[in-house]
Amino acid sequence: MDDAAENAADNLSPGWDAITEAFDHLYPGREPRHFGPLIRYSLGGPDPLDGLSAWKRLEPVPHWHIVTYGLSELYAKESDDPEVSGYGFELTFRPTCDPAEEEPPVWALNFLQNLARYVFQTGNVFRDGDWMPINGPLSQESDTALRSIAFTADPELPALETPSGAVAFLQVVGLTEDEERAAKQWKTSRLLDAFRPKLPLLVTDLGRTSLLADPVMSQQVEDGTIRDGSSTGYLLTDILRWTGRKRLLRAPDYHIILGPRQVDEFTRLLPLRLPFDRPLLLVGEGGDGQSRVLFEPGERDAVVEADDKLVVRLTPATARALGETLKPHAGDYAVPGLPISFTIELAAIAA
Structure with a gap:
């Protein structure tokens, strides 16, 4: 094989090589445990990732450092955006382990495959600061309290520039349900920063309880939420409809x-x-205009119909009054002076 052929062969997987090189710098001279599918996803296999690699480390706490291969473009450039490789990220995960453990946990590998499958099937991408309920324990083999996850930039891996575009390393972090609520009410990145002293490198420990059970931590999160407000700009609801009724001269x-x-x-x-x-x-x-309501800050209370939603503008005083009025119980509610009434309606139970 001549030099040109050798160079061509070496460049068949530039995206893959860039990921491997980043971890070689972090773990010099160490070979990871690597796992790949029997049949690639592009050839009809069930697993969307082309591979996962895992390195065991003992500091600052024993854990596995796992990375995915396949959410970015590992081989040739195929996507339209020249600035971004594939979905623009690979996932990392740091489940804690016993120091004597020789193999990464199978549940963690399967979990990352499932997250990748969600991305491939929906086209929805994860970003730094996102959170996501899992609707069950992170591991079906455990009664863990961790039932949600957050995404943040891996603290040891800066983003890459590859021939196919940029690739970020997004670390998956396990959360309890009350921690997820705190992330929504405050800001995921701020919450994780508060957790770092107790979760070095933001490891995921299936055996831990909620960090908010600590009164000092809980107060720190509450104070930050009140100080900074919330970064959550939308809320999905199982029931939401609105109607308007014109009134003569009003x-x-x-x-x-x-x-x-x-x-x-x-x-x-x-x-x-x-x-x-x-x-x-x-x-x-429903997702249509009759099931979208936008609440905005306003100098006076007002309600207007837009093309795809109802827009409700509230003064700070009315926003507080509305928050104090509505209760999570079936019934009718109203705020004096606000031209909107509310009904809290229970979902119908299918026969």
């Missing part, structure tokens, strides 16, 4: 029907968004 009267499941979150987020000059969008399962 402003239209509006009625919003909302499910009880998100009332607590809505009333908690409203004063953490509007007083900070940030809107809050409610989106129902």
